[in-house]
Amino acid sequence: xxxxxxxxxxxxxxxxxxxxxxxxxxxxxxxxxxxxxxxxxxxxxxxxxxxxxxxxxxxxxxxxxxxxxxxxxxxxxxxxxxxxxxxxxxxxxxxxxxxxxxxxxxxxxxxxxxxxxxxxxxxxxxxxxxxxxxxxxxxxxxxxxxxxxxxxxxxxxxxxxxxxxxxxxxxxxxxxxxxxxxxxxxxxxxxxxxxxxxxxxxxxxxxxxxxxxxxxxxxxxxxxxxxxxxxxxxxxxxxxxxxxxxxxxxxxxxxxxxxxxxxxxxxxxxxxxxxxxxxxxxxxxxxxxxxxxxxxxxxxxxxxxxxxxxxxxxxxxxxxxxxxxxxxxxxxxxxxxxxxxxxxxxxxxxxxxxxxxxxxxxxxxxxxxxxxxxxxxxxxxxxxxxxxxxxxxxxxxxxxxxxxxxxxxxxxxxxxxxxxxxxxxxxxxxxxxxxxxxxxxxxxxxxxxxxxxxxxxxxxxxxxxxxxxx
Amino acid sequence: xxxxxxxxxxxxxxxxxxxxxxxxxxxxxxxxxxxxxxxxxxxxxxxxxxxxxxxxxxxxxxxxxxxxxxxxxxxxxxxxxxxxxxxxxxxxxxxxxxxxxxxxxxxxxxxxxxxxxxxxxxxxxxxxxxxxxxxxxxxxxxxxxxxxxxxxxxxxxxxxxxxxxxxxxxxxxxxxxxxxxxxxxxxxxxxxxxxxxxxxxxxxxxxxxxxxxxxxxxxxxxxxxxxxxxxxxxxxxxxxxxxxxxxxxxxxxxxxxxxxxxxxxxxxxxxxxxxxxxxxxxxxxxxxxxxxxxxxxxxxxxxxxxxxxxxxxxxxxxxxxxxxxxxxxxxxxxxxxxxxxxxxxxxxxxxxxxxxxxxxxxxxxxxxxxxxx
Numbered sequence: 001x002x003x004x005x006x007x008x009x010x011x012x013x014x015x016x017x018x019x020x021x022x023x024x025x026x027x028x029x030x031x032x033x034x035x036x037x038x039x040x041x042x043x044x045x046x047x048x049x050x051x052x053x054x055x056x057x058x059x060x061x062x063x064x065x066x067x068x069x070x071x072x073x074x075x076x077x078x079x080x081x082x083x084x085x086x087x088x089x090x091x092x093x094x095x096x097x098x099x100x101x102x103x104x105x106x107x108x109x110x111x112x113x114x115x116x117x118x119x120x121x122x123x124x125x126x127x128x129x130x131x132x133x134x135x136x137x138x139x140x141x142x143x144x145x146x147x148x149x150x151x152x153x154x155x156x157x158x159x160x161x162x163x164x165x166x167x168x169x170x171x172x173x174x175x176x177x178x179x180x181x182x183x184x185x186x187x188x189x190x191x192x193x194x195x196x197x198x199x200x201x202x203x204x205x206x207x208x209x210x211x212x213x214x215x216x217x218x219x220x221x222x223x224x225x226x227x228x229x230x231x232x233x234x235x236x237x238x239x240x241x242x243x244x245x246x247x248x249x250x251x252x253x254x255x256x257x258x259x260x261x262x263x264x265x266x267x268x269x270x271x272x273x274x275x276x277x278x279x280x281x282x283x284x285x286x287x288x289x290x291x292x293x294x295x296x297x298x299x300x301x302x303x304x305x306x307x308x309x310x311x312x313x314x315x316x317x318x319x320x321x322x323x324x325x326x327x328x329x330x331x332x333x334x335x336x337x338x339x340x341x342x343x344x345x346x347x348x349x350x351x352x353x354x355x356x357x358x359x360x361x362x363x364x365x366x367x368x369x370x371x372x373x374x375x376x377x378x379x380x381x382x383x384x385x386x387x388x389x390x391x392x393x394x395x396x397x398x399x400x401x402x403x404x405x406x407x408x409x410x411x412x413x414x415x416x417x418x419x420x421x422x423x424x425x426x427x428x429x430x431x432x433x434x435x436x437x438x439x440x441x442x443x444x445x446x447x448x449x450x451x452x453x454x455x456x457x458x459x460x461x462x463x464x465x466x467x468x469x470x
Numbered sequence: 471x472x473x474x475x476x477x478x479x480x481x482x483x484x485x486x487x488x489x490x491x492x493x494x495x496x497x498x499x500x501x502x503x504x505x506x507x508x509x510x511x512x513x514x515x516x517x518x519x520x521x522x523x524x525x526x527x528x529x530x531x532x533x534x535x536x537x538x539x540x541x542x543x544x545x546x547x548x549x550x551x552x553x554x555x556x557x558x559x560x561x562x563x564x565x566x567x568x569x570x571x572x573x574x575x576x577x578x579x580x581x582x583x584x585x586x587x588x589x590x591x592x593x594x595x596x597x598x599x600x601x602x603x604x605x606x607x608x609x610x611x612x613x614x615x616x617x618x619x620x621x622x623x624x625x626x627x628x629x630x631x632x633x634x635x636x637x638x639x640x641x642x643x644x645x646x647x648x649x650x651x652x653x654x655x656x657x658x659x660x661x662x663x664x665x666x667x668x669x670x671x672x673x674x675x676x677x678x679x680x681x682x683x684x685x686x687x688x689x690x691x692x693x694x695x696x697x698x699x700x701x702x703x704x705x706x707x708x709x710x711x712x713x714x715x716x717x718x719x720x721x722x723x724x725x726x727x728x729x730x731x732x733x734x735x736x737x738x739x740x741x742x743x744x745x746x747x748x749x750x751x752x753x754x755x756x757x758x759x760x761x762x763x764x765x766x767x768x769x770x771x772x773x774x775x776x777x778x779x780x781x782x783x784x785x786x787x788x789x790x791x792x793x794x795x796x797x798x799x800x801x802x803x804x805x806x807x808x809x810x811x812x813x814x815x816x817x818x819x820x821x822x823x824x825x826x827x828x829x830x831x832x833x834x835x836x837x838x839x840x841x842x843x
Binding site: 294295296298299306307309311312313314315319320321368404405407413416417 | 480497499530
């Protein structure tokens, strides 16, 4: 064990107003207390660390006695190097350095400002737990612990980011999560070379497929969702400083599952899930089909609809493809503006946007009512599956373009490319479309509709997955 | 190598699709005139004259857009040339994918439709869906008459034909069936005749029997009254009515509504005579009685027997008429060829055919007055 050098610490942490040094003189030498004011509970340090130390100056030679009998702090540990001392200081611990001995130790005294457990903004539920993760990883760990009281639930810490030293926690249930999956993710996460880490996306990018708009790694703000994933055998990754927790692997079908599916009446939940699946089909294909039918294959449209289409488009100066792309772009503008603006202004903007797109565009002859209906239908349908909104938006454009060039054959090309692209994706070594299109045994009883909770509350992985080595 | 293969597969698919897309090309729906009815006539020299009714979208004064009925006429030595001639006066290209009916004038039908139908089959815009009809009046009058029921004649004729369940006497035929029948058996078709209703209060179209077309030429007319016998014999009856003398008063009628009808055909050949047996099973509901009726078992039996007799009579009269003319409109030759593919009968098969009609009418419900309001 190296002697901890207080001057080294001072040199490293110089020019930081919030780093506090407290010296306590005793008969055998000096005790240095180093801590960061913003990260520590000053009252706790004064009352339960410095005060007992001052009261027991005579006993300071026996450090083990101090740890055991004098300091009431709940977590005290030895420090073996200067860098470790600095890490603990920066993590919100108090480091005690003794001039008269090589030993030094830290006392946990964290007391920084943190947000309370709130309702997650991105995952609303009608029924079920409302608490959400916070930015403090310790809170997030405790939220999961409270859901799963199981000794096999493991939390492994990994420090990532050369400059930020961010605490990242790998969370899984031993024996439920396949070992090869845990090893795969651990290896991937450990190998992340970053200067700093501010969000889970740094982890997601390392784990997920590149060159795709689909998210092959899931995130959640809800501890109950994370707990459910862990119980299914997946792995969660908590990153300090963000309320989003990564879950892996993440499959295509996960995009259609919501917490409400498991907390609400089964039949209504299933109807909602089927509606989300239909929405996905609508959002990705309806514009392309409209494009193909209304510009190539008139014989496939009923006469009365053909007549209405011809009438509503009369006077629109642009070709249908430009019109559809233009309106899709307008909707995208509206959506972006709605997200970026404060909520109060956002509502006003929505009204202006609805007027602009619904009426003014038709009045100005920029678009036909039918096109607006189709684009609006496609956009609204994509809002039902918000987790794949980005992918749907991009693929929708691709399919529209193919359909506008070749009609239905083009639509088929776009559609097949879309399907083959999804089929080629993987999430942590598992096919993204799992269990669709795989020869794995069909253990996932929570696919297009939810079965009874008693029959789906188990691991989603196949028995073979537990026997495979990395 | 893997990437190269992937690119090769994608390129092949894309190239294939260009080939598959054939002559279809991008066309905005508002820059096309959609033909809903097409009428083919011939001039005195036998050259085709085409009339087409189409719709197109136009900019309305309010900016909302409106539909416009467009009538065009074209002439040429061939029907293709005439179709091109029509396009010369149309602001937008005529598109035939929404065509609902192809009408031949009686003159054109009697001249022979053989010269005109190849184009209608060959061109990819012409579908097999439309109905084929014969119009017996003045073509220009039909095209220019404003019909209150429906702005577009093509759509109206289709609606009339598809509403045919109301009558057991009307004859209907799609273009697809026409193409099949003109090459099968006796090569005889019975095509719907469309005409203005004579005693209507306003201009109205009606189905007025059928035109018998043999080897692409119209040779006879099947009267509207004969339609019932024809439909029963050919198993075309879907619904309709049977009018029977009221057993309680011989000067009055009762009406039976046909709910379901099925005709089974059996054909046999004894080396000399072709025996054609038609087994007709009809399920009817009691529709109405003039004056009144008492539903005794005896009366019901009488109604049943008489309706069966009427059907047998209608079938036999029609059969005998066409037997006399030597025209097989009953698909006897087809049925015979199916059963005896190796036997060839010299002359008209109908002349060597004996018809036996067995009818079974089942009255499902004698009916109660269900609504007093």
